[in-house]
Amino acid sequence: MGMDKCKVAFPRFGNYHIPLEFLFTKGLGVEYITPPPSTRRTLELGAKYSPDYVCSPFKFNLGNYIEAIEAGANTLVQTGGTCRLGYYGELQEQILKDLGYNVHFINMSRANYNNPLTFYDEFKKINPNLSLKKVTSSLITMLKMVECIDEIDDFVRQNVGFEVHEGEIEKLHEEYLNSLRTVETKKDVEKITKNYKKKLKDVKVKKPKNLMKVGIVGEYYTIMEPFSNHFIEKELAKKGIVIYRWMNVTNSILHNNGKEQKKTIKPYVKYYMGATSMATIYKTLEWAKEGFDGIVHVKSFGCTPEIDAMPVLQRISNDYKIPILYFSFDSQTSETGIQTRLEAFYDMIMMRKEKR
Amino acid sequence: MKIGIPRSFLYYKYHYLWESFFEELGIDYVVSPFTNREIYKQGTIRAIDEACLSSKIYLGHIDYLLGKCDYILVPRVFGYEEGTICTKFQAIYDVVNNTFRDQNIKILYYNINPRETANEFRSFLKMGKFLGKKKAAITRAYIIAKQTQKVQQIMALKRQEELLSKEGLKILLVGHQYNVYDRYIGGPILQTLKELGATPIIADICDKKEALEESKKISETLPWAFNKELVGAIQIYREKVDGIILMSSFPCGPDSLVNEMILRRVKGIPILNLILDGQEGSAGLETRLESFIDIIKIRKEDGNGQM
Ligand code: SF4
Ligand code: SF4
Numbered sequence: 001m002g003m004d005k006c007k008v009a010f011p012r013f014g015n016y017h018i019p020l021e022f023l024f025t026k027g028l029g030v031e032y033i034t035p036p037p038s039t040r041r042t043l044e045l046g047a048k049y050s051p052d053y054v055c056s057p058f059k060f061n062l063g064n065y066i067e068a069i070e071a072g073a074n075t076l077v078q079t080g081g082t083c084r085l086g087y088y089g090e091l092q093e094q095i096l097k098d099l100g101y102n103v104h105f106i107n108m109s110r111a112n113y114n115n116p117l118t119f120y121d122e123f124k125k126i127n128p129n130l131s132l133k134k135v136t137s138s139l140i141t142m143l144k145m146v147e148c149i150d151e152i153d154d155f156v157r158q159n160v161g162f163e164v165h166e167g168e169i170e171k172l173h174e175e176y177l178n179s180l181r182t183v184e185t186k187k188d189v190e191k192i193t194k195n196y197k198k199k200l201k202d203v204k205v206k207k208p209k210n211l212m213k214v215g216i217v218g219e220y221y222t223i224m225e226p227f228s229n230h231f232i233e234k235e236l237a238k239k240g241i242v243i244y245r246w247m248n249v250t251n252s253i254l255h256n257n258g259k260e261q262k263k264t265i266k267p268y269v270k271y272y273m274g275a276t277s278m279a280t281i282y283k284t285l286e287w288a289k290e291g292f293d294g295i296v297h298v299k300s301f302g303c304t305p306e307i308d309a310m311p312v313l314q315r316i317s318n319d320y321k322i323p324i325l326y327f328s329f330d331s332q333t334s335e336t337g338i339q340t341r342l343e344a345f346y347d348m349i350m351m352r353k354e355k356r
Numbered sequence: 357m358k359i360g361i362p363r364s365f366l367y368y369k370y371h372y373l374w375e376s377f378f379e380e381l382g383i384d385y386v387v388s389p390f391t392n393r394e395i396y397k398q399g400t401i402r403a404i405d406e407a408c409l410s411s412k413i414y415l416g417h418i419d420y421l422l423g424k425c426d427y428i429l430v431p432r433v434f435g436y437e438e439g440t441i442c443t444k445f446q447a448i449y450d451v452v453n454n455t456f457r458d459q460n461i462k463i464l465y466y467n468i469n470p471r472e473t474a475n476e477f478r479s480f481l482k483m484g485k486f487l488g489k490k491k492a493a494i495t496r497a498y499i500i501a502k503q504t505q506k507v508q509q510i511m512a513l514k515r516q517e518e519l520l521s522k523e524g525l526k527i528l529l530v531g532h533q534y535n536v537y538d539r540y541i542g543g544p545i546l547q548t549l550k551e552l553g554a555t556p557i558i559a560d561i562c563d564k565k566e567a568l569e570e571s572k573k574i575s576e577t578l579p580w581a582f583n584k585e586l587v588g589a590i591q592i593y594r595e596k597v598d599g600i601i602l603m604s605s606f607p608c609g610p611d612s613l614v615n616e617m618i619l620r621r622v623k624g625i626p627i628l629n630l631i632l633d634g635q636e637g638s639a640g641l642e643t644r645l646e647s648f649i650d651i652i653k654i655r656k657e658d659g660n661g662q663m
Contacts, residue, residue: 050616051612051613051615051616052612053606053607053612053631054612054613054616055609055612058613080577083443083609084609084610084612084613086440086577086579087577087578087579087580087610087613087614088613089577090575090576090577090578090617091613091616091617094617094620094621095616095620098620107577109577109579110576110577268450268454269450269454270449270450270453271432271434271446271447271449271450271467272434272446273443273446273447273450273451274443274444274446274447275443277443277447301406301607302406302607302609302612304408304442304443304444304447304609305443305447307404307406307407308404308407308443308444308447308448308450308451309447310404311404311451311454311455312450312454314454315454315457328406
């Protein structure tokens, strides 16, 4: 395959397709195909060809791959990682092959996480003329982009429920993300972000005195990909709740505070419990101590590490008298079921607030 | 002092090691009985709804042991040199501790983590010291226990070789030890196979080193040590058996992916994929096994035609 024709795609995941697009086009010098946003069809496609009871990120990824292929991609990338993610790639590659798709599949599970150079080797398969210098500099810009996206995201989450003129924040947010697609340097990223931060701060918001605070915790993919969690943050925000979320790429990967997490949750947890379980417990405990009104826990069905975090969350909920709402999503989850449970949760935390 | 040992999960991998270790140190222990309806029921009450059947049963055994001993043995494994482990085993100590906190559970534990040089011997040393024993005595007990375990493994392999040389239908049973040998999960399957005149061959009884190597022929990037061993065993035994049964507990994380891979890559031999959730009636299971065995018989008569 000639490099000029190499069209790379990576599964959809929050807004991180923007920094990824930057890295692939500017750093690796290949065309990047952003898979279309996940929809019902994405999930149905993915679920149709996935093993029945595999965790849903696998199904979404597979759906994204197929839709990316439909959009012209011919080279697919899978990260690998802890837990089941480490085995996603090889099986997804096999499934796509069995479906008759003739694509190039780059599986980072084959790289060695203890040796970053093996990643470089994997990338070299995409573009043999790779320049290490170019990759490094665009990597730096990309990481800045991730940080900025996460920072703006936090602001949106905490204010979108209180704007005086509905839709303003979301519109600016979209504009911001779009303009990031034109940047060349780290400076550009910083400039655009500063600009939009100001614009966002200028949006008129009206927050009531007795603010309700809800923290959202849970499994990596489901918490960060809004479609997979049925836009739960938006639903909560619409009810006039300030949403807090710690989990994002910046906090979990770029500036991980694993040691502090472990120390904080020591009264409950002795050992690392797998994947995102530690962060889930850590933030739940911190927010419980800070007197939040409630916690929402989200995960995909059957997610072992998050299931194992639940007995701990139940203890914290008991000890600190903080309500926790548990959601487990799969391809069958019904919209009305979610709405009903959210309503009930809202009514409960509202009542508790009034009593206090 | 009395130690309670849950007959579940890693028990099936380590019970010779544990039992002879405690015996050599003169420490009393009690093992919970084979899984029965009551243990299963208590487990489902204690566990999170969505947890895998095997872990529900484990919690049922813990529940059974409460009040019958001073400490309950709950080892924690981060992973092995040979590969990673389902996160359940990384989390299980804290799951048990939090689930049974109101019952004031007291846990005897040890930790295996190849990254932190928490190897088995050192961990047993620590555990022995906690139990008030001297280093020399613990070391001696550990060596003897290890030897016992090894001898038992060799004998199991011998017995399996004998079974393999027998005439008649042979079915390879691929599943985690704690599922295959659990009376509630694997018990009915082993029983039915025998009634149908088939000899079950246990995938987990194999030369582990060879299996780890062989597994690569089926799948290269398998992370989990236990699954690597099972997949390797398929490669080792596939020519010597007439069919393969994959058995998993619902909704097992690693197996959800690995079984799919096996179904896609192991061709030319009938495979039955059984996912057990503890709810299925025995009648349904028997019917499925029966028709699977029938298919194999017909296939055999037809002279090994491809499926
Ligand atoms: S953390 Fe949960 S969702 Fe992610 S791979 Fe593991 S089981 Fe699947
Ligand atoms: S490997 Fe499967 S059956 Fe075993 S503990 Fe993990 S999820 Fe449960």
